[in-house]
Amino acid sequence: MTVQTSHTARRGAAIAFLSPAMAVIVLFVAVPIALTFWISLHDWSMYTPLSQMTWRGLGNYADLLHSDDFLNALENTLVYVVIVLVTTVPLALALGMLLYFPKMAGKGVARAALFSTYVIPTVAIAIVWGALYAPDYGPLSQALGAVGIDSPAWLSDPQTALLSLGVFHVWQMTGYYTILVIAGLTQIPDDVYEAARIDGAGFWRQTFSVTLPLLRRTTTFIVLIAAINAIQVFDPVYILTQGGPAESTTVLSYAIQRAAFQNGMAGQASAMAFSLLLVLVAVAGVVLAAMRRRTAAEGRS
Template sequence: MTSPSVTTATAGRGPSARWGRDLAAGHRGAAVVFLSPAMAVIVLFVVVPIGLTFWISLHEWSMYTPLTDMAWRGLANYRELLADRDFFTALRNTLVYVVLVVAVTLPLAVALGMLLYFPKSAAKGVARAVLFSTYVVPTVATAIVWGALYAPDYGPFAQMFSAVGLSAPAWLSEPGTALVSLVVFHVWQMIGYYTILVVAGLTQIPPDLYEAARIDGAGFWRQTVSVTLPLLRRTTIFMTLITVINAIQVFDPVYILTQGGPAESTSVVSFSIQREAFQYGMAGQASAMAFSLLIVLLAIGGLFLAAMRRRS
């Protein structure tokens, strides 16, 4: 007589079990088929360029010669970066730029997001569209316009200073104001995008929490500190990550408005990479800088993702 355990084991190996395994294998096969085009694109346009950049960074090569003319240098390009004063100047300028952008953008975006979310007004949609429009306009076009705004003689900013009897600063022509002027342009261009992120985060907060806080006697500022800001933490962390990455990668305004000057005061890492590769023809050194920047960005992204996991 067959025991119950044997019967159960045999049933587990029956047609239904085989059907379940076949179904799971079919799902895996379908997933591979549907993901293959996207993975092929990622490998072709992300993994291959990153690998090629690292390979070039190990060589001495000019952009104006074939790849076959590269001369092996190993890690010499990376060692030279550690002794390159211009590279550290670009790093310092990039760090100052990132800190200023984050310090101004995050509080301003949160304030504008709350201003566009809480008041009951029919003009909120129009205001959001106007704010977001600065983000969708091409950077090159807006940088040219801001170059005219910053013009020392005929620019509107200079005219406003003259109207009140003051001399306008040389916005883009003095080392002390050039980088700050670029920060102002960056904040103006990106603030609409970050404000929309804040509004999206605010829509995820249950209205019942505000109702309960009002019943307990909490005013606007108490609700902001005890309800809004804590529940916006994940949005704020994500927004900080995007702000830092965008600020580190800044290139167009520097290239169009200042060319890294005056006196290298606006020479950031991304502009230095372009100048080394295309103006000086030192693609190996430029690739070493680019790959080092990639490592920094990956480290920053990892830290922010770890912070988000801890908070959750």
């Protein structure tokens, strides 16, 4: 076989191998992203043909800025993301170190238990959490009552409902992030710690001067993934609160689905969806740029 024919054969193979995956991704991911933007410039009910769309320009976006529903959903989403980030990230770092460093039996069991929450269908386990949170019949209120604490009404109180969903999210996802931390820890060579010990650094000193700085990439990645996962929370809201009570748990993804599929306002739903995408891109950009700048600064020093 000549070089020329093998080259042509390989080009044919490349096209054949790539096209199934690329067809799906282009048709069902790339095209829909563009369509989301296009639809967001129109008034349209999803259940009518595209020809019945009417042009609105940026009108839907202008409406969003004055829409109490959207602003409420945006605020709820932000609060939810903050609740999740400030708890899961430190917790995952602490648990990762706990399940990596000590020489103790049961590490494997603990890792498996922690990670198991991630594989169970959200719908199934959210139903269980609904029962755990139940005011009279639930174990949580009972346990708090036993130690003399007046239990909040959890999901039925607008003050605590969003927080309760956040607690569920933290319970469900922390195991996954912990495994990522453990993966990061395995990449730190032992001699770094040895050197620190010779310099007289104790446990806390090692944690803050060696472990955490060397885990920065992992941590950044976890912050990003955790934010993306929290921003799109839908299943538990749909199952447990339907956005209530008093709209206190209406987050963006729920508002988008409701506007499009229940209220027939696909244009406005798409404006929300595209805004969400822009926010995500901006957040990812900032986080990644910050990471790059830090890495560059370290390289120079």
